[in-house]
Amino acid sequence: MFLRTVAAGLAALTLAIAAPAARAEQPISIVVAYAAGGTTDTLARIIGARLADKLGTQVIIENKAGATGQIGSRYVAKAAPDGRTLQIATQTTHAVAPALYPNLGYDPLKDFTPISLVAWSPLVLITNPAFPPKTVQELIAYIKARPKEVSFATGGRGDGSFMAAMFFNNMAKINPVAVPFPGEAPALPQVLGGQLPYMFCSAPTAAAPVDAGQLRGLAVTSKVRASNLPNIPTMAESGLPGYEMVNWWGFFGPAGMAPDLVQKLNTAFVEILKEPETSAKLKGLGYELTGTSSDEFKKYVGTEIEKWAALVKAEAAVQQQ
Amino acid sequence: MEILSNLGTGFAAVLHLVDVAIPGIGVVPLPVNIFLCFTGCLVGTLIGVLPGVGPIATITMLLPITFGLEPTGALIMLAGIYYGAQYGGSTTAILVNIPGEATSVVTAIDGHEMAKQGRAGSALGIAALGSFFAGCVATLVIAALALPLTRMALMFGPAEYFSLMVMGLVFAVVLAHGALSKAMAMIFLGLLLSTVGTDLETGEERLTFGFPPLADGIDFAVLAMGIFGFAEVLRNLGIDEKRDLVSKPIGRLLPSPAELRQSAMPVVRGTFIGALLGILPGNGAVLGPFASYSMEKKLARQPGRFGRGAIEGVAGPESANNAGAQTSFIPLLTLGVPPNAVMALMVGAMTIQGIIPGPQVMTRNPDLFWGMITSMWVGNLMLLVINLPLIGLWVRLLRVPYRLLFPTILVFSCIGIYSINNSPLDVVMTAGFALVGYSLIKLGFEPAPLLLGFVLGKLIEDNLRRALLMTRGSLIGVLERPISAALLLIALAVLVAAILPALRKSRDRVFAE
Numbered sequence: 001m002f003l004r005t006v007a008a009g010l011a012a013l014t015l016a017i018a019a020p021a022a023r024a025e026q027p028i029s030i031v032v033a034y035a036a037g038g039t040t041d042t043l044a045r046i047i048g049a050r051l052a053d054k055l056g057t058q059v060i061i062e063n064k065a066g067a068t069g070q071i072g073s074r075y076v077a078k079a080a081p082d083g084r085t086l087q088i089a090t091q092t093t094h095a096v097a098p099a100l101y102p103n104l105g106y107d108p109l110k111d112f113t114p115i116s117l118v119a120w121s122p123l124v125l126i127t128n129p130a131f132p133p134k135t136v137q138e139l140i141a142y143i144k145a146r147p148k149e150v151s152f153a154t155g156g157r158g159d160g161s162f163m164a165a166m167f168f169n170n171m172a173k174i175n176p177v178a179v180p181f182p183g184e185a186p187a188l189p190q191v192l193g194g195q196l197p198y199m200f201c202s203a204p205t206a207a208a209p210v211d212a213g214q215l216r217g218l219a220v221t222s223k224v225r226a227s228n229l230p231n232i233p234t235m236a237e238s239g240l241p242g243y244e245m246v247n248w249w250g251f252f253g254p255a256g257m258a259p260d261l262v263q264k265l266n267t268a269f270v271e272i273l274k275e276p277e278t279s280a281k282l283k284g285l286g287y288e289l290t291g292t293s294s295d296e297f298k299k300y301v302g303t304e305i306e307k308w309a310a311l312v313k314a315e316a317a318v319q320q321q
Numbered sequence: 322m323e324i325l326s327n328l329g330t331g332f333a334a335v336l337h338l339v340d341v342a343i344p345g346i347g348v349v350p351l352p353v354n355i356f357l358c359f360t361g362c363l364v365g366t367l368i369g370v371l372p373g374v375g376p377i378a379t380i381t382m383l384l385p386i387t388f389g390l391e392p393t394g395a396l397i398m399l400a401g402i403y404y405g406a407q408y409g410g411s412t413t414a415i416l417v418n419i420p421g422e423a424t425s426v427v428t429a430i431d432g433h434e435m436a437k438q439g440r441a442g443s444a445l446g447i448a449a450l451g452s453f454f455a456g457c458v459a460t461l462v463i464a465a466l467a468l469p470l471t472r473m474a475l476m477f478g479p480a481e482y483f484s485l486m487v488m489g490l491v492f493a494v495v496l497a498h499g500a501l502s503k504a505m506a507m508i509f510l511g512l513l514l515s516t517v518g519t520d521l522e523t524g525e526e527r528l529t530f531g532f533p534p535l536a537d538g539i540d541f542a543v544l545a546m547g548i549f550g551f552a553e554v555l556r557n558l559g560i561d562e563k564r565d566l567v568s569k570p571i572g573r574l575l576p577s578p579a580e581l582r583q584s585a586m587p588v589v590r591g592t593f594i595g596a597l598l599g600i601l602p603g604n605g606a607v608l609g610p611f612a613s614y615s616m617e618k619k620l621a622r623q624p625g626r627f628g629r630g631a632i633e634g635v636a637g638p639e640s641a642n643n644a645g646a647q648t649s650f651i652p653l654l655t656l657g658v659p660p661n662a663v664m665a666l667m668v669g670a671m672t673i674q675g676i677i678p679g680p681q682v683m684t685r686n687p688d689l690f691w692g693m694i695t696s697m698w699v700g701n702l703m704l705l706v707i708n709l710p711l712i713g714l715w716v717r718l719l720r721v722p723y724r725l726l727f728p729t730i731l732v733f734s735c736i737g738i739y740s741i742n743n744s745p746l747d748v749v750m751t752a753g754f755a756l757v758g759y760s761l762i763k764l765g766f767e768p769a770p771l772l773l774g775f776v777l778g779k780l781i782e783d784n785l786r787r788a789l790l791m792t793r794g795s796l797i798g799v800l801e802r803p804i805s806a807a808l809l810l811i812a813l814a815v816l817v818a819a820i821l822p823a824l825r826k827s828r829d830r831v832f833a834e
Contacts, residue, residue, distance in 0.1 A: 035662065036381040037669025045673055049388060063381065064743065067519065067536040074533075100524065105533075151791050157524040179479070179790045180521045182783075185665065189602045189658050193475030196791070204672075208657050208679025281675055 027058035030251075031087045033072025035065040039204055043119060043249055043287060044088045050272045068158050069093035070104065077111035081256040083265060086115070089252050092158060095304035099312040100158050108305060113257040114297040116269045117250040119287040122222035123164045124206040124232060126215045127198040128191055136219045136238035139198070143174045150176040153187040153199035160247045161187070163308065164200035164221050166315055167245050168235075175318075191215065202247055203229060204286030221245045228286045248304075249287075250297055262294050324465050327691050331464075334393055334692025335699055354394045358696045361398035362703045365405020369412065370715075372419040372730055373546055373737020376406040380666045384673070392674035393689045397696040399670055400650070403663050404456065404697065407646045408704050411448045411639055412715055416441060417730055419550035421737070423541055423776045424642045426769055427610040429549065431627060431634030438630050441716045442574035447584050447632055448639040449708040450576070455592040455640035456701035459647035462596050463654075464694050470648075471655040474600045479787035480799045482603050484808035486781045489608045491812045492615040493773040494819050501820065504770045507761075511774025512781075514539055521783055522790075534746050543747050544775060546734055547754025548761070548768045554727050555759045574712050580632050587617050587637035595641030599648030602660045603784075606645030607776055610638035615815070647697055654690060655680060 030048050032041045044061050052059040064072035073093045079085035087093075094108035106112075125136065133139040143150045154162040161184055169175065179196055181187035184205055190196045192214055203226050210217045210229060217232040223244050225234055235243035251269060253262070270291040272278055279289055292300070335358070338350040368379045380399055387395035407424070414425040415432035428448065435444040462470070477485075493508050494501065517528045518538030529535035576584065594616065595609035617637045618627045627634050652658045657679030659665040671678045676686060683690045718726070738747050758768055785799075792798025800806050 035665065036384060037659075037666040039672075042669055042672045045384070045388075045669075049385075061385075062743070065537075066742070067533065070536075071533070148793065156521055177790055177793070179787050181787075182521060185659055185668075186603060189475055189652070189656060190478060192656060192658075193478070195478030204677070205657075208677045208681055212680040214680060284675060285672055285677065 026084055027060050028052075028055070028084055028086060029060045029062045031062045031064055031072050031076050031085065033064055033066075033069035033087065033089075033093055036061075036063045039121075039202060039247075040088055040090055040249060042285065043282070046278065046282060047088075047118065047269070047272055050275065050278055051268060054268050054272060068097070068156075070097060070101070070106075073097075074105050076252065076254055077106040079254045081113065081254040081258075083253060083257060083261045085254065086265070087112075087252045088118075089250055091246075091248050091304060091308075092160065094250075094252070094301055096158055096163055096308045098305055099308040108301060109298070111255050112252040113255055113262060114294050114301060115251040115253060115262055116266045116294065117248060117290050117292040117297040117300055118269055118273060119282065119289050120222075120246040120248040121203045121287050122220040122226050122246050123160055123200045123202050124210065124220050124226070124229065125164075125168070125198065125218040125235075126191060126201050126206050126210065127218060128194040129213065129216050130194055131197040131216075134216070134218070136233075136235065136240065139218060140172045140174060143172075143176050147175065148177070151179050151196055152176050153190050153196040154178045154180050155184040155187055156180045156182055159183065160202060160245075161200045163311075164245045167243065167311055168200070168240075170311060170314055170318070171240050171243055202286075207286055222288075226286070227283060227288060248300075250292075250301075266294055327687075328464060328695060330687050331691030331693075331695030334688040335397070335695050337393075337692075353391075354397055354692065354696065355699065357390070357394045357398040358401050358700050359703050361401020362405040362700050363707060365402040365407075366409040366704065366707055366711075368402070369406035369409020369421065371409075371733050371737060372413045372417065372550060373421060373542065373734040374740060375421055375542065375737065376403050376663050377666065378737070378740035379406070380663065380670075384666070384670060387670055388673065392671070392676055392686070393692045395670060395674060396667065396689065396693050397700075399667055400693055400697060401700045401703075403667075404643065404646045404700065405704060407643055408449065408452055408708055411452075411635075411642070412445060415444045415448065415635070416715060416719060417550070417726075418553040419730070419734065420545055420772075421542065423545070423607050423772065424610050424645070426545065426549070426772050427614045427638040428635055428642070430614070430769055431629075431631050434628065434630035435632065435635065436719065440573075440630065440632075441719060442712055443576040443580055443632065444635050445712045445715060446575040446709070447580065447636045449705060449712070450581075451584065451588040451591065451636045451640040452643035453701050453705045454588050455595060455642075455644035456647055456704070457698060458592050459596045459599070459644040460694060460698045460701070462648060463651055463697075464691075467651050467655050470600045470651055474602055474652065475656075476804065477601055477603065478802070479784045479791065480802050480805040481808065482601075482605075483781060483784040483788050483799060484805040484812070485601075485605065485608065486777045486784065488808050488812040488815070489611055489777050490774065490781065491816045491819070492608075492611045493770040493777075494816065495615040495618055499765065499767055503766050507766055507768070507771040508774035511771040511776075512778040514544065514771075515775045515778025516782065522786060534744065538779070539750070539775075540741060540747060541772075541776065542741055543738060543751050544754055545772055546738055547751040548758035548771065550734055551731070551751060551755030552758025552762055552768070554730060555755060556762050557723060558727065574716065575709075576632065584632055584636035587613070587633040588640045590616060591637035591640035592644045595644030596648045598641075599645030599660075600651050602652035602656065602658045604649075604661050604780070606642075606649045606660065609641035609645040611773060613637040613641035619815075619818070650693070650697075653678060654682060654693070657682075 030044050032044045034040050048059040048061050064075050076087040133142045191199050207228050209215045219235045219238045220226045220232050273289045273291040335354050336352050339353040340348050341351045342348050368374045410421045410425045411428045414420045414429035415436050418429050418433040420426040420429045432444045519526055519536050591613040594612050598605040598609045617633045618624050649660045652660050653664045659668050668678050735748050738751050788799050
């Protein structure tokens, strides 16, 4: 078993180095618009490995990181719609980015063919345990009582943690100061150490320190409670009805893919998500699984784009005042 | 005593026997994890030696292979690649003056000088021995003090990181061995280059001239390979080959007893500084080698030797580098927070294996936690065994005529740069920086302060802006925090100590004329 692994390792290394030779057999490449190792990358690798078995083709995960996912998305938008180049997209690349960046260089609906929405996960409003507010309402009251005093951590403009907080501030009519970090990971120690009192953090990342009692979870941002954090109430339960924001992941291809090709890939993804082993593994990591049809996904992305565009506009109006 | 039982768990995990079916021999119980540790260390050393091919690209490529392995074995191997690459990286820095990572920039300064003097063997030897010592001590530190050190690291907010990085910037002044004004100019150029890219707070692009590939700023490897490595190749091509280092005698392959004595204290001090800075989740490890070099230069009886092949300038920073590489596992293992890009990959490798990194790993997967820590100790021993015999081979590489060596260096470097972002444009940018670097060499500017300014610039700016956001724009807020104030005071003291003699010297020179 060990020798085989080493042999496989050497083979893979040779393949990786001799990439042009491998390209002749036309494997499917799943473009991840972020660096390897993140939540999107993990999901792509777990599903990609199953897709390879299912379709009997080689599946390569291609990390094309940069400009908060725009570089990878632009690459896929320009690729041939032959089903050999797919993207695992997120709400950042395909719903928030159009609202934030006027010169995006791609249109999430016109330049892409939606295949299936595969997974989502909520964010958790986490605080340092020493921070006095213990519920969402207490937090809002605390911030309102101290105008311009409270700061919080975010993963930077456009990040899920930033958008969730923007939505929260807008709905609760509060104005705390956002302190940006390059992603959730460097922001988290600041809340753990109490340098900053609270932040919104994606559930897969927040679950471990919340379980260990190093952080307090006040609310989850989804409509229903998170399956890996069942004791934390939703925002709606905490007195903010209508608040819903999740990180989602879905597969897209370039625009103009043949319908039967889309159907074939969609069926494969839906079946993979139903496999007991795969679904148990992904749920354990904090992903909630869906597996929609292509049309349902298209409709969902449309509503998401409208939602974030409206919010960014409202926020800009507040800033102007 | 608890440590002993924990280390016992670790050794049990590392030495764990797995029944392996070998064709022709039958089923044999083998300590598979030891083999994986060795594989990781060997791969790490090799990619570290290849200029430009870093641990990030390698681990990304190898990630799919780890799916089929047990989690403990997979992580032991990946960790081995990471610290193995730190060992290997110093080899390239010393032999051909190409630092692959920020942490080996310092090693290149005196290490390459030593190689030019025919003391490459001594430099490589002390790098390996120092790294071994640092690795062993740092592993013990992780095993014994991981939790209390994590609590200390969490006291660092944006203000503290800002002050720490300012202190680091002052080291850049000490780093230079030429004119102070030229070193300052280089630092500021580095700071300027670090401001290219998307603004963290507003999302606006700065100094990108509407050119999308610059949106994420300039990659460190691109800048370092261009300004250090490629420029060095250009410079060497301008030198008559007979006078080049190739014609120098190879010299001894191991440090002499006198050199070992000279290096002992720098190694100890470097280990201490590196281990301490490595714990910080905000990538403090990057400062370790610079801090160690500055300290050794300040403590040395003849600071003038630094930059001209002082063995302390290799021993200290290399130890700091390796100690930091090991202790940067602490935030990953105790908080689940990756302090740098390689550690972020390790998080990915863990989650794909179904293990959620965080404080629970220690209690839920003690085999994995202690197995990984113990494997680092075993791995360091293996690295010493791998590296010492290789020194002879590396040194002999210098005998290869430069007209054959330099195309090889360039080709490997280009592959390495391409592999970072799969972007051909990065290679072109490196070539551009090579021209800049060559001009700088010809004009007598040193590239090391530029690189330090570049590495620290972004950290300084972002952390200062965060600190100011938190204090609503009050600079006093940065000084009010005790750790932050202390760090700034040290920075001021070091700066005064560095500038005073320089001022006096230039006055003396004026009088002499």
